[in-house]
Amino acid sequence: MNTEHPTTSTPQPSVLFVCVHNAGRSQMAAAYLQHLAGGRIEVRSAGSEPADTVNPAAVQAMAEEGIDISAHRPRVLTTEAVQDSDVVITMGCGDVCPFFPGKRYEDWTLDDPAGQGIDSVRPIRDDIKTRIQRLIAELLPTPVRGDHHA
Template sequence: MSTTDTAKNPSVLFVCVHNAGRSQMAAAYLATLSNGAIEVRSAGSEPAESVNPAAVAAMAEEGIDMSTEIPKVLTTDAVRESDVVITMGCGDTCPIFPGKRYEDWELDDPAGQGVDAVRPIRDDIKSRIQALIAELLPTS
């Protein structure tokens, strides 16, 4: 097997409690803005029934459709398979594996908020995602 066969894109896992707002927006931005060059996962320690409608509406304003996303439960495998794990208010519910990069992004929780309150959270996430892409995919 050649080295190109084993080379893989960097992977990022976004985790928040309900996997319904912040982590979904972050995953949608990363998938869109990296043009598929970064593998993206999101999950929650206590997934909600559905994605926050205000988060869906706020992302639609950016031309990103999250309407078909569903909250997913956090698994040990998802953490193990990711290079970078970014938590958003889930505390210590994430399993820790040596050699992984962990970050905790302190962001307001959009749960129960209207789209006007979600926009600043969305914009904060977008700027963090742009910085993350620049770190993970440096251009020459």
């Protein structure tokens, strides 16, 4: 039994992003969470009807942020992925996501970037980034440096 590092016993939070095609919104959200959380949160994404490839406009929009998702591939939603996640965030996939008690579920209402150009995808990307920053703050509460409440 390892008692040297009691803080390591806290399990890493895990988040699953689900949208229909797993080609745009959920891919951007997963990429932001991986990038901004620095590996402190386990990240998954899936689609109820996954596309063949990630939306090129989503790839371009994330590249503008310095995040490369060009090698990402849409994945099919599995019951196991939901079971293995603490937080399940759906994005317009309706009731296809299996429900398990004890999970935190959120539905993010976001425009679908499918078939849209980069100018339409940028505001969706920026909305996702704001939501991801808020999610990280909720899942990884840390003291804020320079807190002026004292």
